[in-house]
Amino acid sequence: MSKHKRYRSAEKTLGTSPGTLTYVGAEIEHATKIKRIEFNASDYRIDDSSKLSACRLPGFETPYINWIDVDGIHEPKVVAALGQQFHLHPLLLEDVLNTEQKPKIDIYDEPTPGNGNGVAHPAGTIVYVTLKMLHHSRQRQELDVEHVSLVLGKNYLISFQEERTRDIFEPVIERIKASAGKTRRNGADYLLYALMDVIVDHYFLITERIGEKMDELEDQIVQERANQQTLAILYTLKRELAFIRRTVYPVRDIINTLLREESDVIQHNTLPYLRDLADHVTQVIETLESYRELTAGLMDVYYSIVSNRMNSVMKTLTIFSAIFMPLTFIVGVYGMNFDNMPELHTRNGYFVVWGGMFLVTIGMVVYFRRRRWM
DSSP, X not given: OOHHHHHHHHGGGTTOOTTOOOOBXXXXXXXXXXXXXXXXXXXXXXXXXXXXXXXXXXXXXXXXXXXXXXXXXXXXXXXXXXXXXXXXXXXXXXXXHBTTOOSEEEEEEEOOOXXXXXXXXXXXXXXXXXXEEEEEEXXXXXXXXXXXXXXXXXXXXXXXXXXXXXOTTHXXXXXXXXXXXXXTTSOHHHHHHHHHHHHXXXXXXXXXXXXXXXXXXXXXXHTTOOOHHXXXXXXXXXXXXXXXXXXXXXXXXXXXXXXXXXXXXXXXXXXXXXXXXXHHHHHHHHHHHHHHHHHHHHHHHHHHHHHHHHHHHHHHHXXXXXXHHHHHHHHHHTTSOXXXXXXXXXXXXXXXXXXXXXXXXXXXXXXXXXXXXX
């Protein structure tokens, strides 16, 4: 997103009170799609009817893990309705709607009231995580950033993602359908890990693409086939790396907070997976740092090659100037129109001057070669 768009988006929330639900992002014409998934080790149910009435806070004794997958955050009324049904804090909902929000984690320790009909609901900790999903747009040759929010409660998880052509969490849904892996045999906290793992895996794909591009640029620069377009691509990669770094660095802090958090929503058996995810994030960060250093090095090499080219050109021009200086002097002397110049009346003077100029040129060329100046 350009700076102009960022500043214009920021104006939407100027002067509003905290907790005011205002969508900050690109205008979307499609309706929000809601998918409700219930699963346990032996069974699963998927309802993609987009009905808000079907999305309710699960009870204490529910046999299922409830996952509400919301595709589209451009309708504040829908987000507000979900927040009311799941008793989510207004500040949490405000961050869901703000696509400019940086990755972070918030933990809300608030009691969850009943629904008014005597049915008890889980109370306690609610974990809110916001991340950035990174896609590579091959049409525009730039990064496409998607704002993702995850809300973890007791026996349920709500995922909010921007409206796109496909659901980024489709691989996790397919694993639930196939009963493959550990997703259906674990709780909502493992589901949180699985969704975060999908996002981190895309970070690897982005860094691999950048690495391939940098290998191409390195070959161009080393083989002296680089031009101004190469430099422009290098600056673009430099900006992308800086943005990805700002996106990935907070993820490590988010995971460390989850590892340190002692609550009923993060089970002990999920901690090893979170530690493994933290290792993956650290690997991405180290790769980004090496690419940043490589980018700076490639720029230095490019400028060195350009400088060497310029020095070579200046060296050639200087040699030519040095050779023609005595020749110009000789021609200038005998080009003066004085009557008393004995050489002008010599019968073979013209050929003698040419011979002298030729000898001077050969002598200077030999001298320059011995000095290794050419």
